Amino acid sequence: DIQMTQSPSSLSASVGDRVTITCQASQDIDKHLNWYQQKPGKAPKLLIYDASNLETGVPSRFSGIRSGTDFTFTISSLQPEDIATYYCQQYNNLPPTFGGGTKVQIK
Amino acid sequence: QVQLVESGGDVVQPGRSLRLSCAASGFTFSLYGLHWVRQAPGKGLEWVAVISNDGSEKYYADSVKGRFTISRDNSKNTVSLQMNGLRGEDTAVYYCARQGRQWLAFNIWGQGTMVTVSS
Numbered sequence: 001d002i003q004m005t006q007s008p009s010s011l012s013a014s015v016g017d018r019v020t021i022t023c024q025a026s027q028d029i030d031k032h033l034n035w036y037q038q039k040p041g042k043a044p045k046l047l048i049y050d051a052s053n054l055e056t057g058v059p060s061r062f063s064g065i066r067s068g069t070d071f072t073f074t075i076s077s078l079q080p081e082d083i084a085t086y087y088c089q090q091y092n093n094l095p096p097t098f099g100g101g102t103k104v105q106i107k
Numbered sequence: 108q109v110q111l112v113e114s115g116g117d118v119v120q121p122g123r124s125l126r127l128s129c130a131a132s133g134f135t136f137s138l139y140g141l142h143w144v145r146q147a148p149g150k151g152l153e154w155v156a157v158i159s160n161d162g163s164e165k166y167y168a169d170s171v172k173g174r175f176t177i178s179r180d181n182s183k184n185t186v187s188l189q190m191n192g193l194r195g196e197d198t199a200v201y202y203c204a205r206q207g208r209q210w211l212a213f214n215i216w217g218q219g220t221m222v223t224v225s226s
């Protein structure tokens with residue numbers, strides 16, 4: 001199975017800050033990575049697909065980039081409504097696997 | 108609108124069985140693979156199973172292989188998960204999810220249904 005190592009596991013930032021989350025795949029997954037946002041008590045929501053493409057309707061402050069097996073997710077200016085846990089997920093190989101999640105809180 | 112609605116979650120004793128269902132609407136059901144993904148309380152997301160659009164292919168996580176069975180009825184726009192031999196570690200919210208642009212990705216999720224395995 002492909003392991004997705006996501007960091008940090010949690011972070012605290014101020015409104016307006018730039019927030020960065022990373023995910024490293026244990027082997028090549030090409031660009032086959034999604035980023036999801038999950039708010040408490042809710043289902044995950046797709047934000048970024050194919051490592052860097054913004055899903056329709058998702059604010060442009062969210063972005064993603066790939067460098068080899070390293071993937072970075074960025075919120076350019078943190079907003080109060082962005083408080084959530086974020087997950088990466090690879091879909092290059094069966095079984096699809098998720099990173100451990102990053103809980104984002106407001107400082 | 109595109110929607111997935113799960114049902115069937117319950118409290119069951121270890122070793123017992125439970126069947127979850129997911130009703131789809133707002134899209135051409137027979138064109139998409141469907142997944143089950145679960146989340147134990149306070150934990151991360153774990154993929155459970157997938158069924159192809161025509162039901163010909165099914166794959167399972169090692170943790171549920173031989174105990175869980177995924178199926179679908181394209182005439183009723185439903186996908187089901189039959190769970191046998193339930194264990195405490197199966198306690199989780201179970202989400203139904205539709206494949207995205209690639210069949211192992213998820214772009215639409217249901218609201219989830221809670222399964223608690225406890226004596």
